[in-house]
Amino acid sequence: MASINQHRKFERNGGNPNPDGRYVLYWMQINRRLHYNYALEYAVGWANKLDKPLLIYEAVRADYPWASERTHHFLLEGMAEHQQELARRKVTYYPYLEDEPGHGKGLMKLLGSKAAIVISDEYPAYIMPQHNAAFERQSSVPFITIDSNGILPLNLTEKAPTSAFSYRKIVQKQFVKCYSEPPQADPLAGLKHSTPAVIPTSALQKWPHAGWRLQDLQKFVGRLPVNHDIGKIEMEGTRKAALERMHTFVHEExxxxxxxxxxxxEDKTSKLSPWLHFGKISSHEIVEEVFSLMPANWSPDQLEDHQGKRRGFFNADESTEGFLDELITWRETGFHFCHHREDYDQYESLPDWAKQTLNDHLSDERPYIYSYEELAQAQTHDEIWNAAQNQLRQEGRIHNYLRMLWGKKVLEWTPDPQTALEYLIDLNNWYAIDGRDPNSYSGIFWIFGRFDRAWGPERPIFGKIRYMTSKSAQSKVRLKKYLGRYNSPLFGSQ
Ligand SMILES: Cc1cc2nc3c(=O)[nH]c(=O)nc-3n(C[C@H](O)[C@H](O)[C@H](O)COP(=O)(O)OP(=O)(O)OC[C@H]3O[C@@H](n4cnc5c(N)ncnc54)[C@H](O)[C@@H]3O)c2cc1C
Incomplete structure (x- = not known):
C-alpha cells in the first residue's frame, strides 16, 4: 500500500541529482527544527543514498514583511540553539543573517549550484510560496519541498475547506493512517556520511557565516533596519523553551x-502557537505527548469515523478532545485553505453571503471610528479592547477568547470592512509573535465570516456576521485580574 506521506512531497522540477554535487542541501525556511521534521528526514535519506554530506542552511532576511526586533530575536534565538546542537553533532550548519535588505541575493543560487539535490520546506502562506517558486525557476538540480506542517498532508485534500466541520470530517477519516506514519524523532541520528560538508569559499567570502553574530544578538538586531518599537518578548524562540511549555501544559494544565x-x-491554553508557527515543535509530537496520558488499553488504531462531530472522536475527556480539535482541526483548516487558495489574504476570498451582508450595511453609521495609530496604541473607549491590545503590544500574544472580540471590534470601529481587514492584518502581523501564519488569516477572516455561517438577528454594520460585545464578554468570562494587569500603567498607554 502506498505511503500516505507521498502526499507530503512536492517535486518542483524534474531531473536526476547532480553526481558531482558536493553535498545534499537542506534549506530550512519555516519548520525550523532538527526533530520530528519530515523535510530534514527526507534530506538525510538522500544524503545516505548518494553517500554525500549534508549541509543545513538557515537564513533570515533583513526586510521580510512586518520585520521587527520581536520576530528577529525569536528567530535568532532558535538559530543560536541550532548552531550549538549541530556543532556537537558534527553536521555542517550554515547560518546566514542579512544585515541590509538585498545583501543575501544570490546566495541560495550559489549554494544550490554546488549541491546534488536541494530539499526545503513546503508552506502555504507568507513569503515561502514565492521563495520556493523563485528558486524552482533558477535551480539546475532537483528541488523538492516537503510538507511537515501538520498531521494530514496538505495534498490530501482536494479543495479549500469551507468550515472546520467539513475539514474535521476529513480528519476523522484520515487521522489513523496519517498518525501511523509519524516523522522520526531524531532524523539526524540516521545520517551515515560522517565527513562534514564544505561550505563553498565563494559563498563565505560574500555572505559571512553568522556564527559570531548569534553570540551577541542584542547588538546585531539593534543595528538592523527592522521595527524597533516592537521589542523582544519574554518567550524564547528555542526548541528547549517549546518543549518545556509543552510538558508543563500537557502534564499540569x-x-x-x-x-x-x-x-x-485563568489563561489556561497551551500558548504553543509561537513555536508551532516557527516550526520549533511539531503537532505530531504534541499529539504523541497528549496520547501518553491515555489509559493503557487505549490505542489510536481504535479510533473510528465520527461523522465530523466535535466531541467523542478520541474517546477522551472534554479537555483533551477540545485541545486536539484546536490543534488538529482548527489549525489545519487554515493550512489547507491557504494551500488551495492563493487569494487567502484577499477580501474577495470571503464567502459570497459574507461579502453581500457586509455590503448591505456599508452605509450604517459607525458609533466610533479609530485610526490605525489609535488602535495600535490601545487608545479606545473600551477597557477590554485596550487591555487585549496592551497584552499584544507587550507580550506578543492575546488571550484566545479576547482575540475574537478584539477582531470583531475593529470591524465595528473602522469606516468599512476592507479598512478593518487591512488594520487587523497589520496589527496582528506586526505585534503577534505567532502572526504571519495560515492561522493569522483563519482568525482574521473568521471575524468577517470565513469558516462561519450567517447568524440572526441581522445587526447594524455586521449584518448577518457573528457579533460579539464587550458587555457580554464581561458577563461570560472572568477577566477582572486581566483588566487590572493589562490596563495598569506598567502595561497600558494611559
Ligand atoms: C483575530 C484573530 C487572529 C488570530 N491570529 C492568529 C495568528 O496570527 N496565529 C495563530 O497561530 N493563531 C491565530 N489565531 C487563532 C487562535 O487565536 C490562536 O491560535 C490561539 O489563541 C493560540 O493560543 P494557544 O497556543 O494557547 O492555543 P490553544 O488553545 O492551546 O490551541 C492549541 C493550538 O491549536 C491551534 N489553534 C487554537 N485555536 C485556533 C483557532 N481558532 N484557529 C486556528 N488554530 C487554532 C493553534 O495552533 C494553537 O497553538 C487568531 C484568532 C483570531 C480570532
Missing part, C-alpha cells in the same frame, strides 16, 4: 483546558 480556556484570568 491540560486537564483544565475544557473548563478554563475561555477565562482570561
Amino acid at each position: 491540560l486537564h483544565r483546558y475544557g473548563e478554563d480556556r475561555n477565562h482570561p484570568d
Whole structure:
C-alpha cells in the first residue's frame, strides 16, 4: 500500500541529482527544527543514498514583511540553539543573517549550484510560496519541498475547506493512517556520511557565516533596519523553551483546558502557537505527548469515523478532545485553505453571503471610528479592547477568547470592512509573535465570516456576521485580574 506521506512531497522540477554535487542541501525556511521534521528526514535519506554530506542552511532576511526586533530575536534565538546542537553533532550548519535588505541575493543560487539535490520546506502562506517558486525557476538540480506542517498532508485534500466541520470530517477519516506514519524523532541520528560538508569559499567570502553574530544578538538586531518599537518578548524562540511549555501544559494544565480556556484570568491554553508557527515543535509530537496520558488499553488504531462531530472522536475527556480539535482541526483548516487558495489574504476570498451582508450595511453609521495609530496604541473607549491590545503590544500574544472580540471590534470601529481587514492584518502581523501564519488569516477572516455561517438577528454594520460585545464578554468570562494587569500603567498607554 502506498505511503500516505507521498502526499507530503512536492517535486518542483524534474531531473536526476547532480553526481558531482558536493553535498545534499537542506534549506530550512519555516519548520525550523532538527526533530520530528519530515523535510530534514527526507534530506538525510538522500544524503545516505548518494553517500554525500549534508549541509543545513538557515537564513533570515533583513526586510521580510512586518520585520521587527520581536520576530528577529525569536528567530535568532532558535538559530543560536541550532548552531550549538549541530556543532556537537558534527553536521555542517550554515547560518546566514542579512544585515541590509538585498545583501543575501544570490546566495541560495550559489549554494544550490554546488549541491546534488536541494530539499526545503513546503508552506502555504507568507513569503515561502514565492521563495520556493523563485528558486524552482533558477535551480539546475532537483528541488523538492516537503510538507511537515501538520498531521494530514496538505495534498490530501482536494479543495479549500469551507468550515472546520467539513475539514474535521476529513480528519476523522484520515487521522489513523496519517498518525501511523509519524516523522522520526531524531532524523539526524540516521545520517551515515560522517565527513562534514564544505561550505563553498565563494559563498563565505560574500555572505559571512553568522556564527559570531548569534553570540551577541542584542547588538546585531539593534543595528538592523527592522521595527524597533516592537521589542523582544519574554518567550524564547528555542526548541528547549517549546518543549518545556509543552510538558508543563500537557502534564499540569491540560486537564483544565475544557473548563478554563475561555477565562482570561485563568489563561489556561497551551500558548504553543509561537513555536508551532516557527516550526520549533511539531503537532505530531504534541499529539504523541497528549496520547501518553491515555489509559493503557487505549490505542489510536481504535479510533473510528465520527461523522465530523466535535466531541467523542478520541474517546477522551472534554479537555483533551477540545485541545486536539484546536490543534488538529482548527489549525489545519487554515493550512489547507491557504494551500488551495492563493487569494487567502484577499477580501474577495470571503464567502459570497459574507461579502453581500457586509455590503448591505456599508452605509450604517459607525458609533466610533479609530485610526490605525489609535488602535495600535490601545487608545479606545473600551477597557477590554485596550487591555487585549496592551497584552499584544507587550507580550506578543492575546488571550484566545479576547482575540475574537478584539477582531470583531475593529470591524465595528473602522469606516468599512476592507479598512478593518487591512488594520487587523497589520496589527496582528506586526505585534503577534505567532502572526504571519495560515492561522493569522483563519482568525482574521473568521471575524468577517470565513469558516462561519450567517447568524440572526441581522445587526447594524455586521449584518448577518457573528457579533460579539464587550458587555457580554464581561458577563461570560472572568477577566477582572486581566483588566487590572493589562490596563495598569506598567502595561497600558494611559
Ligand atoms: C483575530 C484573530 C487572529 C488570530 N491570529 C492568529 C495568528 O496570527 N496565529 C495563530 O497561530 N493563531 C491565530 N489565531 C487563532 C487562535 O487565536 C490562536 O491560535 C490561539 O489563541 C493560540 O493560543 P494557544 O497556543 O494557547 O492555543 P490553544 O488553545 O492551546 O490551541 C492549541 C493550538 O491549536 C491551534 N489553534 C487554537 N485555536 C485556533 C483557532 N481558532 N484557529 C486556528 N488554530 C487554532 C493553534 O495552533 C494553537 O497553538 C487568531 C484568532 C483570531 C480570532
